[in-house]
Amino acid sequence: MIRKFTNTAAGFLVAATISMGAAADGQLEDVLMGSREGCMSGPVEQFGRYIGDWDIADEGLSREDGKTWSPGNGARWNFTCVGNGIAVQDFWMPNGPKGSPPPGVGTNLRIYNPATESWQIAWTATNSPGLGEITAKMNEAGEIIMHWKKPPAGGPRRITFFPPTAEGWNWKMEMTRDEGQTWFAVYRMKATPRQ
Numbered sequence: 001m002i003r004k005f006t007n008t009a010a011g012f013l014v015a016a017t018i019s020m021g022a023a024a025d026g027q028l029e030d031v032l033m034g035s036r037e038g039c040m041s042g043p044v045e046q047f048g049r050y051i052g053d054w055d056i057a058d059e060g061l062s063r064e065d066g067k068t069w070s071p072g073n074g075a076r077w078n079f080t081c082v083g084n085g086i087a088v089q090d091f092w093m094p095n096g097p098k099g100s101p102p103p104g105v106g107t108n109l110r111i112y113n114p115a116t117e118s119w120q121i122a123w124t125a126t127n128s129p130g131l132g133e134i135t136a137k138m139n140e141a142g143e144i145i146m147h148w149k150k151p152p153a154g155g156p157r158r159i160t161f162f163p164p165t166a167e168g169w170n171w172k173m174e175m176t177r178d179e180g181q182t183w184f185a186v187y188r189m190k191a192t193p194r195q
Contacts, residue, residue, distance in 0.1 A: 038085020046138045047088040047110050047119070049164055051079045054191040061186045069188075073097055077191060087111045092125070110136070121146065134159075156180060168192040 039048030058072035075094040082089050092106040104126025111120050123132035129151060136146040146159040155175055162170040168191045174183040 035084040036081035038083070039081035039088055042085075043112050043114065043117070044085050044088065046112070046144060047079070047161075048081060050090075050161065050169065050191075051081055051088065053078045053194040054168065055194045056189050056191055058187065058189045060188075061184075075189075076194065082109070108134075119144075119146075157186075158183065164191075 106125030119136035121134035
């Protein structure tokens with residue numbers, strides 16, 4: 001099928017001809033969106049091992065006293081393989097407070113860079129001020145340590161994904177007040193397989 005699009009905006013004419021194949025007919029498998037083998041081997045497996053649908057129980061550190069942990073509203077977090085190994089993308093779907101609608105959604109696109117042996121991550125969410133840039137690298141313990149790069153996020157912070165087990169996996173966000181000499185946890189999550 002051939003489709004032509006014409007745009008006369010700004011006083012010029014643009015014409016595009018697109019050959020529409022099986023992928024345009026909704027066959028995501030034809031563009032490797034239904035396969036995950038490429039995300040389950042090599043360095044892409046570092047985030048590929050989180051592929052699945054997860055229920056999230058979360059808790060945050062009180063800003064008032066800095067000691068008390070309070071439960072959050074929970075979330076659903078779905079990780080999927082893109083292009084059979086091009087990237088790992090996740091979809092963050094937080095719950096709203098009891099009786100309230102969800103506050104929005106977010107997504108990360110996680111791409112492994114073999115030249116630096118690290119991850120380049122793009123984050124965006126409902127009401128986000130644009131694109132967040134994050135880097136990540138797996139340590140010898142198998143933990144993935146992420147560092148927020150930009151835009152500025154209210155001080156340095158790092159996020160740790162702990163290795164998954166059959167029961168799920170843990171995650172924590174830490175902040176520092178001394179340029180990374182010491183870190184303290186401010187938010188924690190436990191992921192369990194969604195039933």
